[in-house]
Amino acid sequence: MxxxxxxxxxxxxxxxxxxxxxxxxxxxxxxxxxxxxxxxxxxxxxxxxxxxxxxxxxxxxxxxxxxxxxxxxxxxxxxxxxxxxxxxxxxxxxxxxxxxxxxxxxxxxxxxxxxxxxxxxxxxxxxxxxxxxxxxxxxxxxxxxxxxxxxxxxxxxxxxxxxxxxxxxxxxxxxxxxxxxxxxxxxxxxxxxxxxxxxxxxxxxxxxxxxxxxxxxxxxxxxxxxxxxxxVQFHPSGLIKPDIAAGTLVSERARGEGGTLLNNLGERFMTRYDPGRMELSSRHKVALAAYTEIKEGRGSQAGGVWLDLSHLPRDTVLMRLPQVHQTLLDLQMLDVTSDPIEVAPTAQYSxxxxxxxxxxxxxxxxxxxxxxxxxxxxxxxxxxxxxxxxxxxxxxxxxxxxxxxxxxxxxxxxxxPGAIRDAEGDVNRLLAADGDQNIRAMQRSVRDLMTRHAGIARDEAGLTAGLAQLEEVETRMVDGGVHVDIGGFQDLAHAFDLRSTVLAARATLECALERRETRGWHIRSDYPDPSPELQVNLVWTPETGVRREPVPPVPTDIAELMRDIPADGKPRP
CATH class of the missing domain: 3.50.50.60 (FAD/NAD(P)-binding domain)
Known part of the structure; x- marks a missing residue:
């Protein structure tokens, strides 16, 4: 101590x-x-x-x-x-x-x-x-x-x-x-x-x-x-700017009250993905649609799409969506009753x-x-x-x-005492680290590779590439530098955050590679359907990697109350 x-x-x-x-x-x-x-x-x-x-x-x-x-x-x-x-x-x-x-x-x-x-x-x-x-x-x-x-x-x-x-x-x-x-x-x-x-x-x-x-x-x-x-669940509409508030969610009530989604051509693109329900489609369909528009070049310059409320009566927005209106005024000085909101799919929930x-x-x-x-x-x-x-x-x-x-x-x-000494030594070693690799830059590298290769839609080649890039970051971590200054010990915290980020990324990538199916929020573009063999939990440790574990059976009385569940385990809209 x-x-x-x-x-x-x-x-x-x-x-x-x-x-x-x-x-x-x-x-x-x-x-x-x-x-x-x-x-x-x-x-x-x-x-x-x-x-x-x-x-x-x-x-x-x-x-x-x-x-x-x-x-x-x-x-x-x-x-x-x-x-x-x-x-x-x-x-x-x-x-x-x-x-x-x-x-x-x-x-x-x-x-x-x-x-x-x-x-x-x-x-x-x-x-x-x-x-x-x-x-x-x-x-x-x-x-x-x-x-x-x-x-x-x-x-x-x-x-x-x-x-x-x-x-x-x-x-x-x-x-x-x-x-x-x-x-x-x-x-x-x-x-x-x-x-x-x-x-x-x-x-x-x-x-x-x-x-x-x-x-x-x-x-x-x-x-x-x-x-x-x-x-991992992605929300369809997170703010892109300002940087300090990027990811702030725009409530789904905005779509529920009549908000429309537009691409950079001004098209109401949900007609391509769910013409029946349009913006009222399920959350994962809306997020996947926005992701596809952006990936195929029909997104905004900053990599988003537009959520438009300007066609709604002003009183409707002020009465029914006051938090959305005030949030955009505070963060962007944007009046949503007259201007669209630039949004993109955003990681929301583990x-x-x-x-x-x-x-x-x-x-x-x-x-x-x-x-x-x-x-x-x-x-x-x-x-x-x-x-x-x-x-x-x-x-x-x-x-x-x-x-x-x-x-x-x-x-x-x-x-x-040995466990305590190990914990203390771990902190001491990081405090003494004076390598030339920037901790925050390595964190951004991980976030970029996860967004590129393990975002809403995934495939074998992308996940494999993501793991290779992650290994490069793990190699660079050895030469990380930690700098304590007058502002406190935040850089030390970032170093531990990076360790957590890298471990979480590896677990996510390896399990996503193993789950060769599309089920719920796990969307594999190369395996578009659910696999009955993968109606299992994937359990991971750093030592053993990925192992499959059976999901316990559903009690009969509960199973009888489940509606629209086909044999492949994928709920219908």
């Missing part, structure tokens, strides 16, 4: 202070077990605040939790773990009530009950939503509840390594992003809630230094497996992640849990809208309770 180091002990350590992390910490605190949460951002500046779609629950007698589970499995193209889908569907209503208990007020709550919104691709409207923006309000309610419970939350702490001894986690090691002081946190159990890996593409809805694959690297280096990292057990979100490493976008199992090849937020709350509670019980049952605390 350095002279400025901090040594802390707690029963449960939560890494990540977004929605899932705070919900887990709340559960541990309410169980009377010591807990601490650390995050490289503040609790109010997390990816969870980006969500706006609402939470799925079962609000009426006309809907049943079994139908919610069936809809989830249908949407997943039969790659979701049915046991996970059942857990989330059964627990959704309780999760909503927990949020109300923390002070969140949903639209229509009180005497009128909770209102619900239809988000598409489901049999019944079941998305509960706050009066204003879902993500920020949920995050604020959780933050306030954690404060009332006096949960210690440490911001600006970058976790570089999980500490493991003989297959059992016993804490984490990291540093302060501002002053570089080290943190050694001993813990009986650790909950990983550090998001997904969408930032390894050039355009992503996540913030600049989040979702770089931290979860995948930390888990894999600790000895856990990854599942289906190739399954549907794969760390392999976890459905009953408690535990991993292969004793005492280690993963939740939220860090975990896998619920979404398969396509995420049912409304499920990401409810998953945070459901498994935040379940994993928090499991981690607390695991800690309470321990008769002693495991420690390994």
């Amino acid at each position: 350095s002279s400025l180091g901090h040594q802390i002990a707690t029963s449960v350590l939560v890494v990540g202070t977004g929605g899932s992390g705070l919900r887990a910490a709340i559960e541990v605190a309410e169980a009377g077990i010591a807990v601490m949460a650390v995050g490289k951002r503040t609790a109010g500046d997390t990816h969870s605040v980006m969500a706006s779609e609402g939470h799925n629950l079962i609000p009426t007698a006309a809907d049943r939790w079994e139908q919610h589970a069936a809809d989830t499995l249908r949407a997943s193209c039969l790659l979701a773990d049915p046991r996970t889908a059942l857990v989330v569907a059964r627990s959704a209503a309780r999760a909503i009530h927990d949020l109300e208990r923390y002070g969140l007020r949903f639209d229509g709550s009180g005497d009128r009950g909770i209102g619900q919104r239809d988000l598409g691709t489901r049999t019944n409207p079941r998305a509960a939503f706050p009066v204003d923006h879902t993500g920020p309000e949920v995050q604020e309610a959780l933050r306030e509840r954690a404060e009332r419970l006096a949960v210690p939350v440490l911001p600006n702490v970058y976790v570089t390594r999980l500490l493991v001894d003989d297959g059992t986690v016993f804490g984490a090691y990291g540093f302060d992003l501002v002053n570089g002081s080290r943190y050694l946190v001993h813990a009986d159990s650790v909950i990983l809630a550090t998001g997904g890996h969408t930032r390894i593409w050039r355009r992503a809805s996540s913030g600049r230094d989040e979702n770089t694959g931290d979860s995948l690297r930390l888990a894999a280096e600790a000895g856990a497996r990854l599942r289906d990292p190739e399954l 549907m794969g992640g760390v392999w976890v057990r459905p009953q408690d979100s535990s991993t292969d490493v004793n005492g280690l849990y993963a939740i939220g976008e860090a975990a896998s199992g619920l979404h398969g090849a396509d995420r049912l809208q409304g499920n990401s937020l409810i998953e945070l709350i459901v498994y935040g509670r379940i994993a928090g309770r499991a981690a607390a019980e695991y800690s309470a049952k321990l008769t002693g605390q495991r420690r390994s």
Whole structure:
């Protein structure tokens, strides 16, 4: 430890202070077990605040939790773990009530009950939503509840390594992003809630230094497996500019209210891809259509297409799409009532992640849990809208309770001085690195190759080329240079981000190469149809590469509720 180091002990350590992390910490605190949460951002500046779609629950007698589970499995193209889908569907209503208990007020709550919104691709409207923006309000309610419970939350702490001894986690090691002081946190159990890996593409809805694959690297280096990292959801309409806000999403409600998509010829190009539903087609069809227009040279000069609202009555835009209108004014000084918006498909959500057990979100490493976008199992090849937020709350509670019980049952605390020395030495070596290869430039190289070779549409030649280019980056990393300056230790964080990005990219490329089929969001232009042989999960580790794992069978009563699922596992529109 350095002279400025901090040594802390707690029963449960939560890494990540977004929605899932705070919900887990709340559960541990309410169980009377010591807990601490650390995050490289503040609790109010997390990816969870980006969500706006609402939470799925079962609000009426006309809907049943079994139908919610069936809809989830249908949407997943039969790659979701049915046991996970059942857990989330059964627990959704309780999760909503927990949020109300923390002070969140949903639209229509009180005497009128909770209102619900239809988000598409489901049999019944079941998305509960706050009066204003879902993500920020949920995050604020959780933050306030954690404060009332006096949960210690440490911001600006970058976790570089999980500490493991003989297959059992016993804490984490990291540093302060501002002053570089080290943190050694001993813990009986650790909950990983550090998001997904969408930032390894050039355009992503996540913030600049989040979702770089931290979860995948930390888990894999600790000895856990990854599942289906190739399954990533792309949003059809992310902003291209300004650079600082590139990837900011334009709500799909813009298309729902009558927005049209145009190419650089002024053509309403969805006539070529879905003339029946046009812009109201499924999300992956719209994203693929935009990608195709851009790739074939009919996109904008900056590599996008145009989302046009100017033909709509001004009052309609101001009343029905106020957030879209205000966001474009703030970011681009663009009035969407008169000018079109330049957008492009944007990496939005990691549907794969760390392999976890459905009953408690535990991993292969004793005492280690993963939740939220860090975990896998619920979404398969396509995420049912409304499920990401409810998953945070459901498994935040379940994993928090499991981690607390695991800690309470321990008769002693495991420690390994060697593991601690290795973690410390890792940071010291990077701080001493003075090579001529720029860390940020190498990150951009990875994002560029992933966008070029493993974006929305993929093929064998492109994925193989992507792996070859990734190997070049891995070779250059040896000569990386880290420079600490008056602005803090952000360059050191970028060096660890690069490690995470490279590992996440390799897992994604190798699994995408193995999945020689088109299923949900995994689109192989050289294998355009689903393969019954690939109705499996792809499990990956750095040591073993890709292995196939059977998906557990769907219970008969749930299978009977699944609609329009043909034998090949590909849902019909």
